[in-house]
Amino acid sequence: MFSALRNRKVQIAGQTVVITALVGGTAAFVGLNKQVDLTVDGETQQVRTFSDSVSDVLESNDVDVAKEDQVQPGADADVTRGMNIIVNTSKDIDLTLDGVTTQESTTGNTIAEALADLGVDPEGAEVSEDLDATLADGENSEFSVVTPKTVTVVADGDRTPVDVTAATAQDVLDEANIELGEQDTVSTPLSAPVSDGSVVEVLRTATDEKTETETIAKKVTEKNDSSLPRGEKKVETEGRDGKREIVYSVTTVNGEEVKREKKSEEVVAEAKNEVVLIGTKEPEPAPAPEDNSDEGSDDSGDAGDSGDSGESEESGESGDSGESDTGDRSPMTTAEIKAMLGGPGSKWYQVVKCESNFNPKAVNQQNNAHFGLFQFKQATWNSVGGSGNPADAHPREQFKRAKILQAQAGWGQWACA
Known part of the structure; x- marks a missing residue:
């Protein structure tokens, strides 16, 4: 009886050990088996794993991870239920941004995520594909983005900022409704990409024919002439300038001439040579002054007689007018010149007032051929012993030569006399 009872206890104890082992094993299985969500390139699945690390979970589910791939929370992280x-695996894409194509890599799963990853704001931009389009398995790996920008267009004298969504200079001109002529050019190639703040200038080019008239200068030949007083000039044969017409091909850019090419020329009026005579005749020597020292001679008495009623004024005016040439060459004032001439009552005074208004350096403005107080011609001045230009001589020297001329030729030398 005792023996049977003891065997029954042993049996119960054995069963208890087996049950305890089974219960303990089940609890361990349940504790080590963890459920996790595994998302690869946007696709999620629930998996159970006994793995302790994220890398083990990826390996057990045949997920190969490259260096460029993105893993969260990290390959070495502990796995929790x-x-x-x-x-997110790394994907290669060909991105054409505002006309410039580059090869890029991104861990984004859609075009929108790829643009965000590359720092491109699609707001207001033109994108060739839908922003939600997936990049998985190489899909949609090529796409373009044209961003909005402000480009300044310079054309036809206007400078206009234009808000466009354009990739190239040609796109900008199209959106700005700018047409190009056959010869027109642009400051940048039409296919060149543009960015915000770019300037696109239209260069209006035109080529036209232009006719211009040029002067053919006459040739002047000088010949010596011994019949003319030395230094005097006289036109023997009148000449004239000729004309020629020249046709040019003129290229302009925005109205400014940049190129000129001669196409033809034609003489429409021949030039005629002019012949000028140059006087070489030496002036006649001045007559020797009369010797008036003989008080008893008839001529001396006549010249010095100022009392004859009919001749006194004439002979007095042709004399020294009360002042002889003392050799003093210091500068003279107008008042001194007037006094030298004998004052308002003297004919010399009237002549000089009319001829030069008492200006010893006067030059006739009409012909530039009469000089000084008495408006000498150069040849006449030389003939009475003067040298150089009469206007450069001292007033006393000019007066001296005038009196010699008056003695030789009379008052008729001056229209004002």
């Missing part, structure tokens, strides 16, 4: 493991 309910964890969300995210893997």
Whole structure:
């Protein structure tokens, strides 16, 4: 009886050990088996794992991770129940941004995520594909983005800021409704990309024919003439300038001439040579002054007789007018010149007032051929012993030569006399 009872206890104890082992094993299985969410390139699945690290979970589910891929929370992180493991693989794309194509890499799963990853704001831009389009398995790996920008267009004298969504200079001109002529050019190639703040200038080019008239200068030949007083000039044969018409091909850019090419020329009026005679005749020497020292001679008495009623004024005016040439060459004032001439009652005074208004350096403005107080011609001045230009001589010297001329030729030398 005792023996049977003891065997029954042993049996119960054995069963208890087996049951305890089964219960303990089940609890361990349940504790080590964890459920996690695994998201690869946007696709999520629930998996159970006994793995302790994220890398083990990825390996056990055949997810190969490259260096460029993005893993969250990290390949070395411990796995916990309910964890969300995210893997975004690196994808190669060809992005054409505002006309410039580059090869880029991104861990984004859509075009919108790729642009955000590359720092491109699609707000207001023109994108060739839908922003939600997926990049998985190489899909939509080529796309273009044209961003909005402000470009200044310079054309036809106007400078206009234009808000455009354009990639190239040609796109800018199209949106600004600017048409180009056959010869027109642009400051930048039409296919060149543009950015915000760019300037696109239209260069209006035109080529036209232009006719111009040029003067053919006459040739002047000088010949010596011994019949003319030395230094005097006389036109023997009148000449004239000729004319020629020249046709040019003129290229302009925005109205400014940049190129000129001669196409033809034609003489429409021949030039005629002019012949000028140059006087070489030496002036006649001045007559020797009369010797008036003989008080008893008849001529001396006649010249010095100022009492004859009919001749006194004439002979007095042709004399020294009360002042002889003392050799003094110091500068003279107008008042001194007037006094030298004998004052308002003297004929010399009237002549000089009319001829030069008492200006010893006067030059006739009509012909530039009469000089000084008495308006000598150069040849006449030389003939009475003067040298150089009469206007450069001292007033006393001019008066001296005038009196010699008056003695030789009379008062008729001056229209004002």
